[in-house]
Amino acid sequence: MTPSRPMAFVRRAEPALAGCGTALALLFAINPAHAQQAAQPAQANAAANPDDGEIIVTAQRREQTLMKVPQAVQGLSGESLVRMGVTDIQSAISLVPSATTGSTIGAGSTTYQIRAIAASETDGDPAVGYYLDNFAFTMPGRPYAPAADFYDLERVEVLRGPSGTLYGLGSIGGTIKVLTKDPELDGVSGSVRATGNLTAGGKPGWSGDQMLNLPIVDGQVALRGVISYKRVGGYADIIPTGVKNDNPSTSFTGRLKLLAKPTDNLTIRLSAWRNNTKQRWSNRITFSEPASIDQRFGEALSDYWLFAGDIEYDMGFATIQSSTGHIKNTVISNNGGFIPGIGNFTSLWPLVTNNFNEDLRLTSNGNGPLQYIVGFFYQNGNTAGGQTVQLPDFPVAPGVIGFNTVNDRNRLYSKGWAVYGEATYSAFDRKLDVTVGGRYYKEQRRFEEDSQLEIAGAVIPNRTTTRASHDTFNPRVNIAYHAAPNAMIYAEVAKGFRSGAITSASIIGASNAVLGTNLSNVSPPDTLWNYEGGLKWGLFNNTLQLEIAGYYVDWAKAQIELSPALQTIVAQVGDVRGHGIEPSITWRTPVRGLTLNFAGNFNSTTIHNVPAAIVAHIPQLKEGNQLPGTAKTTFTLAGSYQTPIGGNGLQLRLNARYSYRSRQQSIFNGVYAPYNGVGYARASIGNDRWEAGIFSDNLGNTVGPLDRPGGQNQIVYPRTVGISFEAHY
Template identity: 60%
Template sequence: MASTLPGKLRLGLATALMSSMFAWSAGASAQEGVAVRDTAGPAPIVVTAQRREQVLTEVPQAVQALGGEELQDLGVDQIEDVISLVPSATIGSTISVGSNVFQIRGVAAAETDGDPTIGFYLDNFAFSLPGRPYAPAVDFYDLDRVEVLRGPSGTLYGLGSLGGTIKVLSNNPDLYDTAMSARMTANITDGGEPGGSADVMINVPLAEGTVALRGVASYKTVGGFADNIATGKEDSNDANAFNGRLKLRAEPTDNLMIQLAVWHNRSNQDFSNRITLFDPPILDQTFGIANSRFTLITGDIEYDLGFATLMSTTGYIKNRVVVNNGGFIPGIGDFASFWPLVTKNFNEDLRLASNGTGPLTWIVGFFYQDGSTEGGQSVDLPDFPVGGQLGLATFNDNRLESKSWAVYGDATYGFADGLVDVTVGGRYYEEKRRFDENSSITLTEAGVTVPTVGVDRAKNNTFNPRFNVSIHPAENGMIYGEVAKGFRSGAITSSSIIAGANGALGTNFDNSSPPDTLWNYEAGIKWSFGGVDVALSGYYFDWKDAQIELSPTLQSIVVPVGDIEGKGIDAQISWRTPFSGLSIQAAGNINKTEIKSVIPEVSAALPWLSEGRQLPGTAKRTASIAANYVAPVGNDWDLRISGRYSYRSRQQSVFNGVYAPWNGIGSVRVGFARDDFEVSLFSDNVGNSGRPISRPGGQNQVPYPRTIGIALEKKF
């Protein structure tokens, strides 16, 4: 593909600019504050990317922040839409509405197995599922902001932050004011079923200024659009999801805060997001479900000691995913797959952060995690020939346990009255893993079962340093450079599955993989002038023993296939135009993630995994543009027009080397609003793109077709 943007992309960008306007970066607030909203001019964006409150433009890292009201203006109610606006970030896989895998800057994770390469935080809790790369499904109603850190952030965030970190931060209870809001939407999908959603938020001070409760509930139905030729059912992949969130906050004294929270999600989908054909969208499975749910309970305590603030985040999560499907595979015959997973995880993050602004600021912390994942994929192939007889069945009910602890610290010293800031940080991490295998292979017609029962153990330890220097030649700009190391625990795979894969590939993989490590070298600039904010960063990373998910048989393995080298440029521009109420933002990335070395047997069997090739699952280019226009129309009403367009170049499937073509998706929103009420019309995927987002497992994961709807919101 040529390095210039396709003509359709240029047309799409122009159309998005002319037909719709959307503001992205005006107004995310600190977690402890209230979202800032200022359509007339620049507003400070305060983030906690470095585990302390800082203005976004003063953070010497590649960070993006989107405020809750900006997300609502855009009509963004899921993390996938946020990812489409982040330079270098793409969707790797989405099995269902509750199982998402993302990558940033070409540091791609596996699609179903192995630990993630991107850390995911709900408020201050690390959402981590041992041995699984999934991020949760979270409704975006009543959020404070979303932060996306690009590049390794393992010093301060640890688990899964090899290539970056995503933080979803919800609004805290308001201790003084009673408030309520409700929103309803209704929509219709092109060629599919109708859908809709209902959201409500209630905030009640229980003791004014001291104790308050805030609750949020959301329910969404998503209309199906793929016809199933095996069952004859039209629009068969419909889904629904419930999200609930409850927070109790107490500030009994000026220096003490205690907050308890409960998050709950339940997502159900018929079949999955993976379809057989995409033009038109067709399923050929005889049965299928893709359900997930999680419950998270957290407790946060903050105590101001004067010289520093002591903070503790304690949490427990139980996550359940069930993916069952069956159908017909040419050359193999009928198949049925059953995949239940249950994950439990307890986290404690204790940290002490200095108060004041310097010249020395610091944070030290201790982290502990105790988690397990139980389950596995079982496959039944009744017509598969083995030794002249028919029938093969595999069974997996395995358990992975992970216990880890870490100590970390980060300190910044300002020289020459803040002209130069030097940051040094590090994290020491130890982990023990235990894998209890209970699997079997059955030759159905022969009536022979070969069981595999055993225990594998692994120990991991690492030190992840971070070095950062930032120069502030003017109040409105900075130049920075950073060197940081990322780390991911090694995967442990069933011995029977590894044996089958080794036989198919001619390799000699062990079922326990070594950890992979990544060194990232980055330089960037942030500058503001004349209503324009610019952020540029260039990076290079060296990724050793990269763990990649392969599927040489019908079941997947995660193994270290070799070394990866990546380089690229991120760019973000935000322009508060001279035209009153109009702001525009654009972002883009050029990325080359290249296989530097690979095990010869792997490249021989899977030629798309060869030296010099772009790593499958990663895109060479991403871009987005967004704009917003707000104009008063009288009687306290405003006209609001917003829109966005995102582009991703083609990317290859790691399973079979098939390319998902380039894709561009746009959305528009037009409405009228006043302080307590808003009505708007919207269209998502306005161009009705049906091109696959990715092609996992030889199937097609496609965006939802054009969806047109109406949204109503009332605040009390």
């Protein structure tokens, strides 16, 4: 079925909301008295529950309440995520204004974007930085986010806008941090959760999670372990085999975390992550209704081991902290079949990444007017592999049939280091904060290509080594004025960057032949300037929390993924300019236990200065067009209700949300994926020891599709109805 059209106000929302910023700022200036009544710090917008309490975030690499951070930051507590049925990054993203999920090939190969700063779906570095605790998760030359289960989390933080000063590594559009709970030093504890669901027109799914906390040395050393397993039922029929609902996926996640506090000043955390996510066939289907795949074979795999250590020592005046980690990550996509307009195909995409990074930083302590952080970052990694494609039926030219490429033997090496720092000075009785910071980053890359191009049986080998070196300085200036404990207005100028891509010389050569261009296979880093102003305000004893941010971005010589010659390349083809507004409202209503939330993004992000030869072949890159792969409007409406029932501390909890994304255009063929609206609801009963619930996702059974890459479709997962049970001991 197709989604029902939202009310007409959605189309009129952007100009109306644009005026909200001026009105709110004026009201803020005239009458801050209401804000001075606030007694409780702000909760996480778009995810708050009445019992969340303070949300502490580390967006600025130090612990602060969310209301005190002069940035556009989302703080989603682990408890609120559980109650809303959020179990992974993809479902959490729907709660964040301006954050959306990009195209995926299969389970474990997902990309995300923030504020319409879109990375490619297969090539190039990400436009969003990903952190698992303090480890910078990255695959040199690839944009994929980590696959991770969300059971037993402390919180998720999403920084909107460039975070290149303190985070770097792909944070040109923003940063996503997944923070796990520390072990508890006193007392054995644990929890277990089981979930089962039925899928509309598909096969059932289920999941199981368990956490165990064990003190080893009372008050000094403890271990916390988490195991999660999830099976997502298949929903697409396989046309050549006739098997129904044959694209299921499974995911296993295991985490171990050791906490040691041998002295009051010394804290040591050691952790290990293991994730294995695999899918039969893929998430890309040939036909949307009914969902079906015209392929002979297909599989997708994401598998990683991560080992990390975090040591911090409190020296009194400051705390020194070292975060070290290594990851081995394997991502494989292997499928073959038929694509309308292209014909028969096979595609093998094996990628193996090894990456080490170290982050050493010194953070000031105390409550003095000057706060600072200085640090050094180092990373050394490589990604082996690439895409091998066979298109035996494709007409390359009149009388010339067949196009094959072999790229799975390529390897990209990356080595880089950075020095960074920020200082904040508070004046006028802590009402005015001025922050100045910067990050200098230098990187060397080496691309060893061992590929070949086959056209109509003729083999053209290519064995080359390409080297590139670049450096960049990324400043940040932020001014914040605190009119009251829960009232703040801020302005910021910041620069973000993304490492330059090195593309296969054979593929870029074929692309230049098609386009009539002379694109280089080496791209320098992206640079993006972000100009932003925002307001955070808690009113009426903090029962009404308002946040609004407006921004303008200037993304020069943006690296964009293209596919002019049947395979993808990443090249700097134009400039991107955008502006947007992000309103967010949390209202703890007079009805006890009822909280309502709204969070959204309304933007215009357009492409400019693309060479005419490229536009002639890829008209979706015409002057002033919305950047393909991005949506102009996203928003989420959410509500939660909690009330005591009966005795024994029983609580009834109700949660619902609706997420909307406007249409977006495919970079590959210019086809639009329509607007999508997806609803979720959950009801549960429980106390501090147990909870039982019933839920439904994609209530309206929206199909979409979400994206239409390369003649295929990626649809919304069909409606599910399920039950869950969780116990704590």
